[in-house]
Amino acid sequence: MRSMRKWKRSFPKMSEQTGEAQKSANIKKLLSTLGLCARAGKVIYGVPMICDGMRRSKGERPVTVFEASDTSENTHKKITDKCVFYKVKHIRLDCDGASLAAALGKTSSLGAVAVTDEKMSGMVEKYI
Numbered sequence: 001m002r003s004m005r006k007w008k009r010s011f012p013k014m015s016e017q018t019g020e021a022q023k024s025a026n027i028k029k030l031l032s033t034l035g036l037c038a039r040a041g042k043v044i045y046g047v048p049m050i051c052d053g054m055r056r057s058k059g060e061r062p063v064t065v066f067e068a069s070d071t072s073e074n075t076h077k078k079i080t081d082k083c084v085f086y087k088v089k090h091i092r093l094d095c096d097g098a099s100l101a102a103a104l105g106k107t108s109s110l111g112a113v114a115v116t117d118e119k120m121s122g123m124v125e126k127y128i
Helices: 001-009 018-041 048-053 073-088 096-102 116-127
Strands: 041-043 064-067 089-094 112-115
Touching: 018 041, 018 096, 018 112, 018 116, 041 048, 048 073, 048 112, 064 073, 064 096, 064 116, 089 116, 112 116
Parallel strands: 064 089
Antiparallel strands: 041 112, 064 112
């Protein structure tokens, strides 16, 4: 029994992980949670659709916008300006558009994704 305890203590705890390993684990959890939001139907895909969704006064408006790290300067400025004007949270992720699209079940690269539900948005933001 004692040897079992020593053996269990020899493993590093989750809080003792290196910064890079913990960061990549959080990105994976964040992407899988975004996939859950997509299956629930609480996601808007793509920059033009997100901008149209922000302009709406009724219906499903974005609560938080998640932007891929490889978007162009023009796209980044467009999303940032719209989010500031319409008072929507904007978060730039540390993953590229292809991995963002793969997590959501899409084939082509995505520049941005918006979550339209407050509770789902809070669930995703927990991993940032």
